Amino acid sequence: MSETTDKFFNELEGASDELARRVERFLIREARLLDARHYAEWSRCLHDDFRYVVLNRFTPELRGKLPEHSVDNEFHTGYALQFVEDDKASIEKRLQRYTGGLSFSENPAARTMRMVSNVEVGVERGAGGGHVVARSYLHCNRTRKDNVIEDYFACRKDRLIEQDGTLLLTQRQVLLNDTVLNASALGIFL
Amino acid sequence: MHHQEEPGRVTDASQQSRFAEGEWVSRDGGLVDRRAFSSREIYDRELATVFSRSWLFLGHESQIPNPGDFVTTFMGETPVIVARAGDSTVHVHVNSCRHRGLRVCRSDSGNAATFQCPYHGWTYGLKGELRGWPNLSGWTPIQDKSQYGLVAVRCESYKGLLFGNFDPQAASLRESLGDIAFYMDSIIDRSDAGIAFLPGIQKRRVKTNWKLPSENLIGDRMHGHFSHRSAFELMSPDRKERLSKIIGRPETSRQLATVGGHGGILTWFPDALIDDPWLLPGDWTVYADAYGAQMRPLQENARERLGQDRFHVRPNTIVAFPNLTWLPFSSTLTVAHPRGPGECELWSYSFYDRAWPEPVRDELLKNYYMRFGPSGTFENDDIENWEEETYGARATVLADYPYTYEGELEQGMGAADARLPGMLSTGHSDAPQRNFYRHWQGMLK
Numbered sequence: 001m002s003e004t005t006d007k008f009f010n011e012l013e014g015a016s017d018e019l020a021r022r023v024e025r026f027l028i029r030e031a032r033l034l035d036a037r038h039y040a041e042w043s044r045c046l047h048d049d050f051r052y053v054v055l056n057r058f059t060p061e062l063r064g065k066l067p068e069h070s071v072d073n074e075f076h077t078g079y080a081l082q083f084v085e086d087d088k089a090s091i092e093k094r095l096q097r098y099t100g101g102l103s104f105s106e107n108p109a110a111r112t113m114r115m116v117s118n119v120e121v122g123v124e125r126g127a128g129g130g131h132v133v134a135r136s137y138l139h140c141n142r143t144r145k146d147n148v149i150e151d152y153f154a155c156r157k158d159r160l161i162e163q164d165g166t167l168l169l170t171q172r173q174v175l176l177n178d179t180v181l182n183a184s185a186l187g188i189f190l
Numbered sequence: 191m192h193h194q195e196e197p198g199r200v201t202d203a204s205q206q207s208r209f210a211e212g213e214w215v216s217r218d219g220g221l222v223d224r225r226a227f228s229s230r231e232i233y234d235r236e237l238a239t240v241f242s243r244s245w246l247f248l249g250h251e252s253q254i255p256n257p258g259d260f261v262t263t264f265m266g267e268t269p270v271i272v273a274r275a276g277d278s279t280v281h282v283h284v285n286s287c288r289h290r291g292l293r294v295c296r297s298d299s300g301n302a303a304t305f306q307c308p309y310h311g312w313t314y315g316l317k318g319e320l321r322g323w324p325n326l327s328g329w330t331p332i333q334d335k336s337q338y339g340l341v342a343v344r345c346e347s348y349k350g351l352l353f354g355n356f357d358p359q360a361a362s363l364r365e366s367l368g369d370i371a372f373y374m375d376s377i378i379d380r381s382d383a384g385i386a387f388l389p390g391i392q393k394r395r396v397k398t399n400w401k402l403p404s405e406n407l408i409g410d411r412m413h414g415h416f417s418h419r420s421a422f423e424l425m426s427p428d429r430k431e432r433l434s435k436i437i438g439r440p441e442t443s444r445q446l447a448t449v450g451g452h453g454g455i456l457t458w459f460p461d462a463l464i465d466d467p468w469l470l471p472g473d474w475t476v477y478a479d480a481y482g483a484q485m486r487p488l489q490e491n492a493r494e495r496l497g498q499d500r501f502h503v504r505p506n507t508i509v510a511f512p513n514l515t516w517l518p519f520s521s522t523l524t525v526a527h528p529r530g531p532g533e534c535e536l537w538s539y540s541f542y543d544r545a546w547p548e549p550v551r552d553e554l555l556k557n558y559y560m561r562f563g564p565s566g567t568f569e570n571d572d573i574e575n576w577e578e579e580t581y582g583a584r585a586t587v588l589a590d591y592p593y594t595y596e597g598e599l600e601q602g603m604g605a606a607d608a609r610l611p612g613m614l615s616t617g618h619s620d621a622p623q624r625n626f627y628r629h630w631q632g633m634l635k
Binding site (some may be wrong): 005054056058059060061062063074079080081082083084085086090093094096097100102103104105106147167179180181183184185186187 | 298389516556
């Protein structure tokens with residue numbers, strides 16, 4: 001299931017400046033489509049095999065020196081309870097609920113603003129190569145009604161693939177900067 | 191204002207007379223003062239009574255399988271360490287140094303031989319004993335180490351579920367769970383292998399009073415079809431059809447209230463349905479077609495272990511007073527740790543029966559993510575309700591307009607079926623909520 005120890009995301013390399021700029025534009029556009037609630041258009045950014053996970057983070061016990069890549073020790077991998085795991089089918093259902101008007105937690109609708117930064121892009125070589133990998137930071141501000149104000153800070157690790165000249169997301173791992181989610185619910189894509 | 195002419199207002203003599211002096215819940219349980227969900231004074235009393243005398247859920251033994259394994263959690267607002275010692279016994283201590291009160295363990299889980307305070311290095315063993323401190327300056331803070339162990343908390347296990355209680359006088363865990371244990375068995379005691387918890391706890395801060403999740407899950411059968419319409423809409427017609435055969439029908443639906451303020455919502459299967467897939471564990475609608483046959487032998491084993499009566503009943507929800515809520519259909523349970531009158535931390539766990547085949551576990555986990563937990567399409571709308579309910583309780587000018595729990599107030603509950611323990615009703619009553627709040631009021635004294 002969820003693998004966080006991934007050297008491709010630690011040392012990103014091999015991407016031309018042009019590819020890096022394209023990926024950055026892709027991430028910014030994708031954020032805008034979500035903020036603008038253009039959900040149908042946003043879902044066209046996702047590959048049919050898209051996998052999405054918001055990892056559950058915890059504070060581990062540390063004995064001795066802080067090891068290299070110790071951030072990876074703060075996430076459960078394998079068969080574990082994450083904050084959410086989705087595929088494209090379950091995402092389509094969630095989008096249907098956003099726009100259906102019957103959900104009291106989405107109606108009135110939330111206002112979101114996603115700020116994408118610290119984008120680094122690389123090309124994944126070896127088995128199943130041809131994937132573009134990107135790491136980015138996300139600050140998402142979400143408000144609802146007159147009394148909900150939430151801020152999400154996360155690192156995102158994405159895999160993208162080029163299909164018919166278009167970039168599509170095949171995988172997204174969201175690494176929140178919290179162990180206790182500072183929001184009532186995760187009715188939002190990060 | 192003509193108070194006597196305003197129906198619903200408590201200053202109306204007929205309603206006022208339903209409250210005993212100084213109580214927040216009417217004698218019949220049908221009215222609860224809004225301040226029960228907003229007052230700091232009542233909240234402080236809850237910490238000193240309800241959260242100091244009740245059995246509070248700590249976790250499951252599968253979270254700490256090996257000597258030295260520990261998890262940290264809370265009892266009310268008090269941080270505690272749950273650790274397995276070298277001799278494999280489980281010990282619970284308040285996570286606070288006896289010297290200056292710092293947490294001696296500041297991580298969520300792990301394996302340790304000792305816990306050490308960061309201030310002066312006071313070091314404690316897994317059984318809470320003070321071992322000493324680094325003698326860096328020849329300093330001797332106390333004479334008798336044996337008097338300064340971490341404060342121990344009573345801990346008892348019910349079939350692997352760990353609970354703690356600060357009150358040395360409290361009845362045993364088994365006695366306090368009472369009749370609700372019968373229904374817990376039908377989830378946790380189906381196989382020789384028993385249940386295990388997945389690694390990972392979903393923790394989130396929610397702006398709701400801690401009682402509202404309990405109140406909702408203990409008996410509120412009236413909100414589902416309205417509040418959760420958008421979530422039901424996402425289900426396939428076939429799945430909805432299957433569920434409609436059992437949900438909300440008087441011949442199969444039961445509400446449960448037991449001594450101790452516990453309760454839940456049950457589905458009771460008549461003999462005619464007993465061989466259908468209805469009694470497969472978890473939400474069988476997501477896996478029965480593909481894996482139902484594989485689960486059959488497990489079912490036979492479960493029937494033998496549980497006995498026919500216990501096997502016939504499927505809890506949709508179980509609430510163990512005060513703050514442990516279960517949704518067995520989604521293989522999850524949640525603790526609402528109080529954080530002031532208007533806020534709590536929800537900690538959700540996911541469990542599975544070790545006897546379940548892996549694909550069944552995966553399907554159920556996927557189903558859980560879609561329905562409950564922080565991303566759950568059902569839960570998101572529940573949270574919206576609880577937060578607005580908490581918001582409404584802040585209107586202290588409305589102290590004379592209590593929240594009402596009067597569904598089927600006259601009928602009450604009875605032993606609807608001699609084969610099932612506890613008080614039962616077949617309807618859509620508020621009786622389990624009344625039972626919960628009367629027990630709460632009784633503990634506040």
